[in-house]
Amino acid sequence: MLGQESEELSPFVIPQEDIEVLNASEGFCMLRNYLARDTSFCAQHEGCDSQTKETWILHRDLLHALVMPVLELFNRASALAEAALCTHKSEDLELAFAGDARGAFLCLQCFVDEEEDWCRTRGCPACITSATLSTESHLRLTIAASLLSTSSVATPSTSNASSPANTPTTEEPSTSRALPPLPHILPALRDALSSDPFWGPDHWPYLLSRATQLSAGIQALIDECVNLESLVSSPVADRTAFIGGKRNFTTPGLQYTNAQSEEKGVKLRKSKLAKRQLRLEREEIELMRRLAMQCWAKAKLPKSVRGQMLGQGGEDSRRRRSLTCP
Structure with missing residues (x-):
């Protein structure tokens, strides 16, 4: 108004x-x-x-x-x-x-x-x-x-x-x-x-x-x-x-995928910081994958089969804690 x-x-x-x-x-x-x-x-x-x-x-x-x-x-x-x-x-x-x-x-x-x-x-x-x-x-x-x-x-x-x-017109007034x-x-x-x-x-x-x-x-x-x-x-x-x-x-995730699939030109040596960032990024992707799989398994699979599929069946399969940063 x-x-x-x-x-x-x-x-x-x-x-x-x-x-x-x-x-x-x-x-x-x-x-x-x-x-x-x-x-x-x-x-x-x-x-x-x-x-x-x-x-x-x-x-x-x-x-x-x-x-x-x-x-x-x-x-x-x-x-x-x-x-x-x-x-x-x-x-x-x-x-x-x-x-x-x-x-x-x-x-x-x-x-x-x-x-x-x-x-x-x-x-x-x-x-x-x-x-x-x-x-x-x-x-x-x-x-x-x-x-x-x-x-x-x-x-x-x-x-x-x-x-x-459709094609653009070229008529001028x-x-x-x-x-x-x-x-x-x-x-x-x-x-x-x-x-x-x-x-x-x-x-x-x-x-x-x-x-x-x-x-x-x-x-x-x-x-x-x-x-x-x-x-x-x-x-x-x-x-x-x-x-x-x-x-x-x-979309940074797609940038990362393309960077791995298209390796052209002179290869440069990665710095420690770059290697650390790549490692953290891979860990994040893996965590997101496991989270999605857990949600799907909880909704679709019985409890007895769920642990075996996710690799959580025994004592040795427990996730060990580790430092990801120096």
């Missing part, structure tokens, strides 16, 4: 010359005509005059033009991750990315999960616009989206990647219908923060720095999506190798 502010005026002030530039864009005008089909104010803002409502709607449309491309990028990244990893678990999708791209994906995943209505600008335009100043996450995403709109980055296609057999760069919100945001009693003027440098980091992470996410596009359209064997590599990266 989006909190409704008591103020009747928008916190943002955009110069008239910037508004004229926006209205001259064919893509932005098409977007405004589309959003105008479903525009309704809440009871609190329904009593505003027509000029104030027009301002609220303009600022809502501007936010939609900023945030929706980022939301579509996140949806595309999620679909590509599902296709590459062959999983629908949302908590596993981050494994398809690394570094700054993974951080940006997690940030967008958490924010979209909680604020999808705001990202899609659903509801009262006045409440949507006012909610931009509600949290640091809203501000950081808005600033980052504005920075992305002015950068020249290649965006992945928006074809459906739910099936690995018409240049005249593309959305223009939208840096106009940055001065308006800075002034709104300066005059806001909660934020004040001291928070702008910090928010701009955090938003710049998020913008760089989203650009890295775009690059990784381009790589995943080629992976999704590649043979199944390549995707299987990709899944194995990603899962081994986060």
Whole structure:
């Protein structure tokens, strides 16, 4: 639920010359005509005059033009991750990315999960616009989206990647219908923060720095999506190798197994510490194996047979205590 502010005026002030530039864009005008089909104010803002409502709607449309491309990028990244990893678990999708791209994906995943209505600008335009100043996450995403709109980055296609057999499309939108760069919100945001009693003027440098980091992470996410596009359209064997590599990266047990099975190159002499760690790791694996066998035997085997199977039949078979560390 989006909190409704008591103020009747928008916190943002955009110069008239910037508004004229926006209205001259064919893509932005098409977007405004589309959003105008479903525009309704809440009871609190329904009593505003027509000029104030027009301002609220303009600022809502501007936010939609900023945030929706980022939301579509996140949806595309999620679909590509599902296709590459062959999983629908949302908590596993981050494994398809690394570094700054993974951080940006997690940030967008958490924010979209909680604020999808705001990202899609659903509801009262006045409440949507006012909610931009509600949290640091809203501000950081808005600033980052504005920075992305002015950068020249290649965006992945928006074809459906739910099936690995699908191939990415390469069709580009018409240049005249593309959305223009939208840096106009940055001065308006800075002034709104300066005059806001909660934020004040001291928070702008910090928010701009955090938003710049998020913008760089989203650009890295775009690059990784381009790589995943080629992976999704590649043979199944390549995707299987990709899944194995990603899962081994986060599963030390599988790393250890691969390290034993793939002995290539020059053999190096193991240090005492390395030998000790390997011994402890083998002991841990053996203990886990015995624990699993004991649980299975207790559930499936009679007591008389259980001890013989586990090697606990006689006095000589008792486990002797020993020091595992010097």
